[in-house]
Amino acid sequence: MSAVAATSKAVRPRVGADAIASKGWLGAHKWLVLRRLSQLGLLALFLAGPWFGLWIVKGNLSSSLTLDMLPLTDPFLLAQSLAAGTLPYKEALIGAAIVVAFYLIVGGRVFCSWVCPMNLVTDAAAWLRRRLGLKGGKIPSGDTRYWLLGFMLLAAFATGSLAWEWVNPVSMLHRGLIFGFGLAWGIVGGVFVYDLLIATRGWCGHICPMGAFYSLLGGTALMRVSAAHRSACDDCMDCFAVCPEPQVIRPALKAAGQDHPVILDRNCTNCGRCVDVCGRNVFRITTRFDRSES
Amino acid sequence: MGDMQDKPVGQGGPSPRRRFLREAAGVAGGACLLSLGVGLYAKQASALPATALRPPGALAESDFLAACVRCGLCVRDCPYDTLKLAELGDGVATGTPYFNARQIPCEMCEDIPCVAACPTGALDRGLADIGKARMGLAVLIDHETCLNFLGLRCDVCYRVCPVIDKAITLERQHNPRSDRHAMLLPTVHSDYCTGCGKCEKSCVLPGEAAIKVLPVKLAQGSKAEHYRKGWEEKEAAGQSLIGEQIELPVRGLEGKSYGDTRVLPGPATPARPGSGLDSGWKP
Ligand code: SF4
Ligand code: SF4
Ligand code: SF4
Ligand code: SF4
Ligand code: SF4
Numbered sequence: 001m002s003a004v005a006a007t008s009k010a011v012r013p014r015v016g017a018d019a020i021a022s023k024g025w026l027g028a029h030k031w032l033v034l035r036r037l038s039q040l041g042l043l044a045l046f047l048a049g050p051w052f053g054l055w056i057v058k059g060n061l062s063s064s065l066t067l068d069m070l071p072l073t074d075p076f077l078l079a080q081s082l083a084a085g086t087l088p089y090k091e092a093l094i095g096a097a098i099v100v101a102f103y104l105i106v107g108g109r110v111f112c113s114w115v116c117p118m119n120l121v122t123d124a125a126a127w128l129r130r131r132l133g134l135k136g137g138k139i140p141s142g143d144t145r146y147w148l149l150g151f152m153l154l155a156a157f158a159t160g161s162l163a164w165e166w167v168n169p170v171s172m173l174h175r176g177l178i179f180g181f182g183l184a185w186g187i188v189g190g191v192f193v194y195d196l197l198i199a200t201r202g203w204c205g206h207i208c209p210m211g212a213f214y215s216l217l218g219g220t221a222l223m224r225v226s227a228a229h230r231s232a233c234d235d236c237m238d239c240f241a242v243c244p245e246p247q248v249i250r251p252a253l254k255a256a257g258q259d260h261p262v263i264l265d266r267n268c269t270n271c272g273r274c275v276d277v278c279g280r281n282v283f284r285i286t287t288r289f290d291r292s293e294s
Numbered sequence: 295m296g297d298m299q300d301k302p303v304g305q306g307g308p309s310p311r312r313r314f315l316r317e318a319a320g321v322a323g324g325a326c327l328l329s330l331g332v333g334l335y336a337k338q339a340s341a342l343p344a345t346a347l348r349p350p351g352a353l354a355e356s357d358f359l360a361a362c363v364r365c366g367l368c369v370r371d372c373p374y375d376t377l378k379l380a381e382l383g384d385g386v387a388t389g390t391p392y393f394n395a396r397q398i399p400c401e402m403c404e405d406i407p408c409v410a411a412c413p414t415g416a417l418d419r420g421l422a423d424i425g426k427a428r429m430g431l432a433v434l435i436d437h438e439t440c441l442n443f444l445g446l447r448c449d450v451c452y453r454v455c456p457v458i459d460k461a462i463t464l465e466r467q468h469n470p471r472s473d474r475h476a477m478l479l480p481t482v483h484s485d486y487c488t489g490c491g492k493c494e495k496s497c498v499l500p501g502e503a504a505i506k507v508l509p510v511k512l513a514q515g516s517k518a519e520h521y522r523k524g525w526e527e528k529e530a531a532g533q534s535l536i537g538e539q540i541e542l543p544v545r546g547l548e549g550k551s552y553g554d555t556r557v558l559p560g561p562a563t564p565a566r567p568g569s570g571l572d573s574g575w576k577p
Contacts (some may be wrong), residue, residue, distance in 0.1 A: 049370070062389075063365035063413050071413055077363045081414065084360035091413035092363065106536045151329030161359035164334050166388060171364065175379065175389050179366050182381025184388070 015130060015241045018279030031272025038114045046178050059114070061174045063092060071095035076213040077171070080164060083156040100217060106270065107224070108217030109195075112204060113244070113271035116211075117177065118170045121188060122204045123244075130241065139199040142247070142267075145212035152209050169203075170210050200218035218266035224288040225268060225275065227253040227261040231293070232280040239274040239283070249274065253282070260291035274288055314368045342507050343385045346392040347489060349377055350400060350427035351409040351417040362416035364389030371411035395491025395507045400429060402490050403455050425457065430489030430503055431513035432482045440504035445469050445477050448576065451493035451505045452480050461486035461492065480505060482513060 019028035026033070046064070048054035058065045063073040073095030081088055103111060112119055155163035165171060169191050191203045204211055204225040227233070230253050239253070242248045247264035251258045258264070275283040342348075342355060353365060368391050369377040371514055376398045380386035391408075393400060402424045409417040432451075442464070443449035452566050455462045464478035480493075482505075489507045497503030507513075528534050532542050 028424035052295065055370075058370045059365040059367045062363045063367065065367060065411075065413070072370070073365075073413065081361060081363060086357065086361040086415070088361060088363075088414035089412075089419070092415075095413060140324065144321050144325055147322045147325035148328060151325050155329045156360075159333050160356055161387075162363070163329070165333055165364060167332055172382065172388065175364060175366070176381070179369070179379045179389075180381050182388075183383035185383065187382070241319075 015238045016277045018236060018238065019277050022279045026277075028276050032274050035114055035271060036120075039117060043117060043174075043177065046174075050178060058177050060171070062171050063095060070098075074171075075217075076210050077165070079153060079164040079213070080156045080162045083153040084160050084162060085157070088191050103214060103217045104220055105222050107221030107266075107268070108214035108219075109211060109245075109267060110221075110223070111214045112211050113269035114245065116170060116189065117174050117249060118188070118208075119204065121173070121192050122195050122201070125192045126201055126244070129196050129200060134197065137198045137200065137202075139202060140206045142206050144206050145209055145215075148207065149209035149212040154212055158280055164209065165266065168210065205245055215266045218268070221266075221270070222287050223270055224286065224290075225252075225263045225270060225272070226281055226286045226290060227263070227282050227285070228284055228290075228292060228294050229280070229282045230255075230261050233278075233282050234280060236279070238277045238279070242273045242277045244269055244271065244273075261293055262286075262288055262291055264288065296347070300484075330381070342387075342509065344512055345394055345396070345506075346380075346384075346386045347395060347400075347429045347507060347509075349391055349393070349408045349417055350402075350406055350424060350429055350488070351412075351419070351421035352429070353416060353418055357392070358416050359387055361414050362390050362412075363414055365413065366391065367411040367413060368408040368417060371407040373403065373407065374398060376400050377408060395430075395494040396503055397495075399491030399495040400427075400488075401492075402488060425486070425488060427488040427490075428509040428510055430491070431484055431510045432487050432489065432491075432493050432507045433513045434480050434482065434505045435508075436502075437502040439444065439499055441479070441498065442480055443504075445472065445475055447478065448498060449478065449480070450496050450498055454492045454496045456490060456492060457486050457488065461488065484510075531547055 016028055045057045046060060048056055049058060056067060061074055062077045063071070065071055070214050071091045071094055073092045075096040078088065078092060078096040081092075152164040167187065169184075169187045173188050176182070176184045176188075195202050195204075199206065227249070233253060239249055243249055245265070245267040248268045250256050251265070252261050252263040255261075270285070272285055274282075275285060299508075316567055348355070348358060351373075353361060364379065366379045366389075366493045369379055376393045378393065380390050380392055382388045386392050404424060406421065406424050406427075409419055409421055411417075412419075434443075434451075437443045447450065452458065452462050452464055460483065462480055462482050465481045467477045467479055469475040469477045482493075489510070491507045493505045494503045494507050497505050
């Protein structure tokens with residue numbers, strides 16, 4: 001096995017080849033498949049109404065009503081609205097509170113990997129970039145998103161309107177799929193091209209203020225990924241290649257600045273790709289309190 | 295965050311602290327510029343086209359843009375598919391609900407489901423009576439093509455109005471062209487018009503309607519508050535405030551034909567004997 005790995009490493013095997021060899025395709029894509037099912041399933045729930053008259057969920061990710069009783073509101077939208085100077089009705093407030101509570105538990109950026117439709121676009125761009133072997137480009141600092149988040153709230157305050165929503169590709173994409181696109185394709189396509197040609201994981205990993213907002217909810221997440229079996233790591237670097245936020249892995253996997261193997265960084269999206277792609281079963285999804293190594 | 299700090303330090307370059315500050319300044323500057331651009335774009339693009347009407351109960355436009363989260367729940371609960379969410383390129387703030395009266399007008403649902411559905415208050419639940427909605431104000435904007443202005447009896451805008459005889463009336467006027475007919479001019483009254491757009495929708499002209507619903511701000515002049523209407527003052531006081539009018543001579547113009555422009559009391563003389571509205575003419 002190790003001989004195979006060594007020779008195949010010399011000819012740069014595809015990322016995840018080890019995992020497919022040891023776990024089979026399905027085993028090496030378990031979390032990815034679940035995640036796509038979650039993303040597409042949620043979209044299908046929203047589309048069942050307008051397409052088939054099956055009104056389970058109305059609205060869009062900005063605010064929705066499920067089964068005519070459960071209100072859900074995007075807390076980032078609500079924050080912009082508050083900054084712009086309105087106090088919405090209690091439906092919107094309750095809806096946002098439910099969403100915040102949920103992501104405080106499962107991890108803020110679970111929104112990014114399991115819900116956000118833009119993830120399909122940026123994952124596709126990242127995959128294509130890997131396959132084409134595109135290198136280089138200009139990557140902005142990962143802090144850009146937090147500054148942008150702050151300034152966007154400021155802009156909402158200054159203009160008295162939801163300023164970011166004029167260009168927000170995330171809500172535009174979801175709304176567009178459900179209510180009609182207009183020219184919003186252009187903006188979504190722009191994000192794809194940017195991620196493909198200019199910056200690896202540029203949008204989701206460095207710019208999107210919505211992702212930044214959700215990452216702020218990620219500090220207390222109960223559900224976390226642990227590099228519990230890190231002793232088995234053979235430095236193939238596949239996890240770094242697939243992770244949308246590769247900087248979160250090192251502290252846990254290489255014991256850099258911490259000694260337990262749990263990935264506590266708020267920007268880990270709990271996508272589980274590292275679990276999938278590791279041929280040596282280093283990672284597992286567990287809770288933040290499970291500091292054991294195995 | 296970490297990618298820069300992870301690099302080894304102390305290789306003759308600036309200190310990590312300096313570098314961090316410089317980098318942070320660059321990032322903040324870039325983000326600030328981008329936000330400024332977005333803010334300015336939002337500001338300048340927030341003018342609503344005159345044909346785009348907000349749903350009933352919508353807050354004043356500036357407040358509306360602060361409150362509406364662009365969820366489309368109002369759109370979903372409108373039984374007549376009147377409302378739609380603006381798409382990028384429509385000229386209306388992307389994702390906000392509006393309708394175009396000439397396409398599908400508001401049917402003025404009694405239970406106002408669009409307002410009930412709005413979770414944010416961008417559509418104000420204070421609106422309990424759809425008759426109090428002010429989505430816009432109808433204006434008979436083209437006196438040259440309106441069939442009633444041409445002396446015909448179209449009346450369609452008048453007949454379809456859900457607030458008929460209050461929001462819109464037919465005002466009888468002498469038709470000077472035939473000199474023997476009346477013109478019944480559709481006339482909108484702002485006290486009652488909800489701006490539903492039924493009149494604009496049903497105007498029989500082939501393309502643009504002669505009657506259009508416009509944003510109230512465009513449709514209405516400001517009231518001349520400084521101008522007191524003599525007839526209203528007289529009614530309020532029960533008598534004329536200035537007493538009997540004194541007839542003043544018009545000095546120096548006595549000999550001129552235009553010297554005295556006052557109309558003599560008594561029945562008005564018709565333009566031509568035996569003509570006009572009251573000539574008793576029958577088809
Ligand atoms: S970072 Fe933004 S665009 Fe990317 S998945 Fe998260 S919310 Fe969506
Ligand atoms: S560390 Fe693993 S679970 Fe977290 S974002 Fe990266 S690949 Fe996904
Ligand atoms: S009042 Fe009725 S027809 Fe008019 S916009 Fe609301 S739901 Fe639609
Ligand atoms: S329901 Fe309210 S918040 Fe949602 S789109 Fe309509 S007006 Fe905006
Ligand atoms: S918009 Fe037209 S139809 Fe509607 S209330 Fe006003 S006058 Fe009547």
